[in-house]
Amino acid sequence: MSRKTIAIDAMGGDHGLSVTVPASLEALKNNPNLSLILVGNEDNIKEALKGKAFDQQRLGIQNASEVVLMDEKPSDALRKKKDSSMRVAINLVKQGDAQACVSAGNTGALMAIARFVLKTHANIDRPAICTTVPTIKGYSHLLDMGANVDCSAEQLFQFAVMGSILSEVHSDIQRPKIGLLNIGEEELKGNEQIQETHQRLLKAESLNYVGFVEGDGISQGEVDVVVADGFVGNIALKTMEGTGRLVTHFLKEAASENLLTKILTLFAYPMLKKFKQKTDPEAYNGASLVGLQGIVIKSHGGVGAFGFSQAINVAMKELDRDVPELIRSRFEHVAVSKQQEESVVSMN
Numbered sequence: 440m441s442r443k444t445i446a447i448d449a450m451g452g453d454h455g456l457s458v459t460v461p462a463s464l465e466a467l468k469n470n471p472n473l474s475l476i477l478v479g480n481e482d483n484i485k486e487a488l489k490g491k492a493f494d495q496q497r498l499g500i501q502n503a504s505e506v507v508l509m510d511e512k513p514s515d516a517l518r519k520k521k522d523s524s525m526r527v528a529i530n531l532v533k534q535g536d537a538q539a540c541v542s543a544g545n546t547g548a549l550m551a552i553a554r555f556v557l558k559t560h561a562n563i564d565r566p567a568i569c570t571t572v573p574t575i576k577g578y579s580h581l582l583d584m585g586a587n588v589d590c591s592a593e594q595l596f597q598f599a600v601m602g603s604i605l606s607e608v609h610s611d612i613q614r615p616k617i618g619l620l621n622i623g624e625e626e627l628k629g630n631e632q633i634q635e636t637h638q639r640l641l642k643a644e645s646l647n648y649v650g651f652v653e654g655d656g657i658s659q660g661e662v663d664v665v666v667a668d669g670f671v672g673n674i675a676l677k678t679m680e681g682t683g684r685l686v687t688h689f690l691k692e693a694a695s696e697n698l699l700t701k702i703l704t705l706f707a708y709p710m711l712k713k714f715k716q717k718t719d720p721e722a723y724n725g726a727s728l729v730g731l732q733g734i735v736i737k738s739h740g741g742v743g744a745f746g747f748s749q750a751i752n753v754a755m756k757e758l759d760r761d762v763p764e765l766i767r768s769r770f771e772h773v774a775v776s777k778q779q780e781e782s783v784v785s786m787n
Contacts, residue, residue: 442472442497443758445751446528446537450479450506451544452740452747456487459543462747464493469748470755476501476537479524503527507548509740516548517555525549529556532733539734539754541725543747549737550586550728557733560763562770565590566730567598568669568737569605571723572679576660580606580615584726585673592635595619595666599640599648600773601729601766602664608760609753610663618652618662620671625651636666645772654678680720721746725753732763 449459456479463475474497477484481502488498505523507516520526525544531537533556542549550566559566569582582602587594599617606615619637621629628651629637640648652662654675667675694704720739724746728735734757738750 442474443539443755444474444476444537445754445758446476446478446501446531446540447751448479448525448528448540448542448544449477449484450503450524451542452738452742453509453543454741454743455479456483458742458744458747460484460487460491462744462751463498464491465744465748466751466755467493467497473497473751473755475499475751476528476531478503478528478531479506480504501527501531507545509545511545511548513545513547513551516545517551526552526556529553529733529735532735533557538758539736541736541738541747541750541754543738543740543742543750545740546585546737549735553728553731553733553735557731557735559730560732560767560770562773563597563601563730563766564594565597566728567601568726569598569602569729570676570726571609572657572665572676573723574658574660577610578723579657579660579663579665580609581657581665581667581672581676582729583667583669583672584676585669586728587669589670590632590668592632592639595632595636595668596639596643597730597770599643599646599664599666600769602666603646604762604765604769605727605729605757606663608762608765609756612663614647615663616661617646617648617664617666618650618656619648620657620665620667620675621651621653623651624653624656632668643773683720721749723749725750727753727757727762729762730766732767734758734762 476499478501481500484500503524505520507523507525525542528540532540565587567582568584568586570584571578572581580602582598603615606612657665721742724739724742726737736750736754738747
């Protein structure tokens with residue numbers, strides 16, 4: 440098996456090197472066919488690596504003099520910080536020195552830079568952010584997570600195709616079930632954009648589209664892929680994350696009410712531990728910037744080393760299956776099918 444190389448934006452995120460370095464070392468230990476390039480201030484990276492055991496043949500350092508701040512405007516990061524750790528890491532993918540990039544940095548800046556440097560595939564209008572969310576049946580893929588606030592029906596259709604491919608790769612599901620997020624499951628529910636997307640998806644025989652799904656259907660695991668524009672998708676994800684924290688808060692509050700509840704909590708500890716593992720966002724960390732001519736994975740900015748290493752694992756999985764090539768070839772087929780469809784319509 441050939442070795443894969445991933446560029447790590449070592450300076451990005453809320454915690455920077457204190458998270459990216461230990462996560463990278465752990466990923467190298469667990470994946471013998473992996474090489475990493477840590478991108479950022481060379482002196483600071485070397486200091487963070489001091490005293491750590493690692494294979495120097497599989498861990499490189501690429502200096503970058505600037506850092507994109509978490510609250511920085513994407514346009515400023517794109518135009519004014521061409522030597523940022525984020526930009527240099529993505530450039531390494533463009534140049535072929537790395538096959539993927541992982542960053543916990545500013546999401547808007549990462550999308551803007553990645554789209555500018557790597558470009559989208561020919562038949563894709565916009566890249567989307569796709570993440571996994573836990574459900575009672577396992578997990579589902581949800582996109583878009585905020586990259587595209589306003590989307591046309593054609594763009595939502597493209598998200599459905601890309602989400603289906605990611606579900607095939609990460610969940611090993613043949614013909615994943617696709618649902619369109621809506622305010623109801625009835626045929627007449629939803630705005631014009633949703634209705635148009637619905638009709639477009641119904642005609643796509645290559646997709647396993649099952650219809651509308653409501654917000655509560657996401658956590659029920661009714662579908663493998665949930666399609667929404669970035670405005671709705673981001674709110675749905677944040678609501679789910681907030682609900683998880685709310686439930687955890689109530690459990691802790693109830694557990695500390697009195698001596699009896701504290702004793703009962705000791706007996707319930709294995710169950711509570713399993714609940715935490717199932718709902719821990721770090722376990723599902725690593726969102727794909729899908730639709731680009733290269734692999735870029737966005738890690739949550741506030742995760743620890745375990746969460747960041749999960750994002751590296753996501754990149755590894757997409758590298759193993761060559762997701763950009765899968766998407767390119769699938770959309771070539773979609774484009775041909777659409778042309779044939781239009782030709783039949785014009786003849787009639």
